[in-house]
Amino acid sequence: MQKIPLNQAAADMVLARDVFRNDSPAGIPICGKGTTLTDSLIGRLAHLGVQSIYVEGHPVQEEGDRSLEEQLADLERRFGKVVDNRYNMLLLDVYRKHITAMMGDDGGRTAE
Numbered sequence: 001m002q003k004i005p006l007n008q009a010a011a012d013m014v015l016a017r018d019v020f021r022n023d024s025p026a027g028i029p030i031c032g033k034g035t036t037l038t039d040s041l042i043g044r045l046a047h048l049g050v051q052s053i054y055v056e057g058h059p060v061q062e063e064g065d066r067s068l069e070e071q072l073a074d075l076e077r078r079f080g081k082v083v084d085n086r087y088n089m090l091l092l093d094v095y096r097k098h099i100t101a102m103m104g105d106d107g108g109r110t111a112e
Helices: 039-047 068-082 086-103
Strands: 002-005 052-055
8 A cells, every 4th residue: 555646647547446535534434445546536536635645556756765675685685594493484474464465466556
């Protein structure tokens, strides 16, 4: 999941959280989690004053972002000295799953 400014949203991105007016979770959502964005929907959200949204995966690369492979390699390196400790290996597995889920199955990015 990635929080992005609405002006970086693109058609076919999928909302990871409900969208509320003025980014305030009070009241009824104006657009639900799991909704696939379209150009017209993005325009309507902008008209309603929405500043940012949460989308599934990690579709927008920002300066300093690392790929899924780089993050997993760094994780493996950090846990490399404790491979004989089963509890640390369980933690490693939890972190791997979390990073993969946050980045999406394909690292959150699609081939262009």
